[in-house]
Amino acid sequence: MWSRVLVKSSSARxxxxxxxxxxxxxxxxxxxxxxxxLAQVKNLAQSLYTCSSQxxxxxxxxxxxxxxxxxxxxxxxxxxYLRESKGSKRWLLFLxxxxxxxxxxxxxxxxRRTRTLMGSSKWPQTRRGTGILSPQPEENxxxxxxxxxxxPYCSSDVWSGTRPKTENRDYAFMGSLIIKEVVxxxxxxxxxxxxxxxxxxxxxxGIGVLVNVDHIAQQLETQAGGVKVxxxxxxxxxLDRTPYKPSDxxxxxxxxxxxxxxxxxxxxxxxxxxxxxxxxxxxEWNCFFGYKIYPTLKSPVFVAQWLFDLAQLMLFNxxxxxxxxxxxxWNYLQSLGHxxxxxxxxxxxxxxxxxxxxxxxxxxxxxxxPKALHCWExxxxxxxxxxxxxxxxxxxxxxxxxxSWPHCNPTCPKIYDEQTGQEMGMIQFMKHxxxxxxxxxxxxxxDPRTLLSMLSNGS
Ligand SMILES: *[C@@H]1O[C@H](CO)[C@@H](O)[C@H](O)[C@H]1NC(C)=O
Numbered sequence: 001m002w003s004r005v006l007v008k009s010s011s012a013r014x015x016x017x018x019x020x021x022x023x024x025x026x027x028x029x030x031x032x033x034x035x036x037x038l039a040q041v042k043n044l045a046q047s048l049y050t051c052s053s054q055x056x057x058x059x060x061x062x063x064x065x066x067x068x069x070x071x072x073x074x075x076x077x078x079x080x081y082l083r084e085s086k087g088s089k090r091w092l093l094f095l096x097x098x099x100x101x102x103x104x105x106x107x108x109x110x111x112r113r114t115r116t117l118m119g120s121s122k123w124p125q126t127r128r129g130t131g132i133l134s135p136q137p138e139e140n141x142x143x144x145x146x147x148x149x150x151x152p153y154c155s156s157d158v159w160s161g162t163r164p165k166t167e168n169r170d171y172a173f174m175g176s177l178i179i180k181e182v183v184x185x186x187x188x189x190x191x192x193x194x195x196x197x198x199x200x201x202x203x204x205x206g207i208g209v210l211v212n213v214d215h216i217a218q219q220l221e222t223q224a225g226g227v228k229v230x231x232x233x234x235x236x237x238x239l240d241r242t243p244y245k246p247s248d249x250x251x252x253x254x255x256x257x258x259x260x261x262x263x264x265x266x267x268x269x270x271x272x273x274x275x276x277x278x279x280x281x282x283x284e285w286n287c288f289f290g291y292k293i294y295p296t297l298k299s300p301v302f303v304a305q306w307l308f309d310l311a312q313l314m315l316f317n318x319x320x321x322x323x324x325x326x327x328x329x330w331n332y333l334q335s336l337g338h339x340x341x342x343x344x345x346x347x348x349x350x351x352x353x354x355x356x357x358x359x360x361x362x363x364x365x366x367x368x369x370p371k372a373l374h375c376w377e378x379x380x381x382x383x384x385x386x387x388x389x390x391x392x393x394x395x396x397x398x399x400x401x402x403x404s405w406p407h408c409n410p411t412c413p414k415i416y417d418e419q420t421g422q423e424m425g426m427i428q429f430m431k432h433x434x435x436x437x438x439x440x441x442x443x444x445x446x447d448p449r450t451l452l453s454m455l456s457n458g459s
Contacts, residue, residue, distance in 0.1 A: 071174060074118050119154060302376050
């Protein structure tokens with residue numbers, strides 16, 4: 001009894017507190033910029049809404065595809081989660097990630113371990129969005145009110161396949177067709193009247209964005225010509241370099257990205273966008289690599305990439321485990337970072353050294369990921385010939401971290417030892433890479449932390 005009362009009163013207080021902050025904010029905000037002001041007004045609207053007795057239905061709800069011939073790997077129906085926002089003409093379509101498999105052996109093993117990535121029978125009825133799918137303005141300042149669609153990844157084909165399951169084929173690989181069918185169904189739910197469709201995805205889903213965004217734009221052009229299609233590829237910018245150590249590709253995690261997609265492409269029946277396909281006839285696997293497909297795309301795509309993506313390091317056979325490997329790994333990492341930076345240089349939007357993402361917290365040169373995305377959208381709208389205006393000050397659409405090794409940006413999340421699961425401090429991490437900061441600092445007669453912060457400031 002008591003606890004119920006307590007919970008009630010504390011939630012009432014937090015609502016009041018929110019209101020207080022929001023009501024007092026506009027005075028200042030007027031002086032600041034209008035963006036901020038608008039965000040505050042949205043916040044106010046949202047907090048009023050959640051404080052009222054009528055709760056918003058914020059969860060996304062599962063819908064299976066009507067076309068049951070478009071399936072997950074195991075033949076179960078594919079589907080999507082939807083949260084409609086009737087008042088908004090903005091739609092967000094999010095492709096989930098989760099690696100891939102590229103042969104009977106690797107797919108059987110995936111089926112034994114992570115069956116939910118290959119079939120829909122255990123999917124929950126609803127899902128709560130986070131990051132760019134969050135319905136909370138505090139967590140998602142620019143997209144919280146959009147129509148949100150999450151497509152779970154159940155095709156293991158980097159969203160590229162077109163093969164149905166048959167009597168003599170154990171698995172279906174229909175990632176590309178799943179997206180097409182979801183878009184078809186959404187057209188009847190208001191997508192046809194949208195202003196913008198942002199196709200976003202992370203990791204394998206981030207590659208899925210690059211591979212599918214032009215297909216989707218083409219599909220909409222014939223059925224809903226007014227919708228602007230844009231992409232957001234998070235952690236999908238993989239390099240096709242030679243791994244640190246070679247592998248026979250018996251398992252997914254140690255197979256180099258090139259070897260994996262070369263095998264996968266045939267197994268999945270991948271369909272690549274036309275221009276990239278023509279540029280690489282017979283070698284379409286090239287189109288899985290961001291720096292090769294990006295210049296062929298017609299749709300604008302925002303790319304967010306960690307220069308040292310832990311998943312990618314694993315594919316190149318770099319492992320963060322207790323035993324330091326010394327100079328070899330360190331040099332490989334440095335050249336990887338260099339290559340990543342140079343392929344990203346002219347094209348990209350947010351690039352940071354953090355090895356994994358947490359949407360709001362990480363800042364690159366003072367700009368958070370949501371903010372950079374917002375500024376990029378603005379710049380696209382302003383690039384219209386009639387409406388050309390200079391980029392807004394304090395609103396960069398492209399930022400690259402100047403920090404020169406993994407993890408030196410203080411807003412980065414923690415790194416963990418792959419084997420022990422223990423958190424690795426910066427000093428341990430450097431040591432693991434064969435770089436003994438403590439010893440170096442001693443030689444200089446200073447505190448290791450001071451040395452680190454000097455180095456990470458680039459001085
Ligand atoms: C269902 O999807 C398949 C594969 O994309 C397609 O060939 C077929 O025409 C679709 N059926 C209907 C009724 O739309």
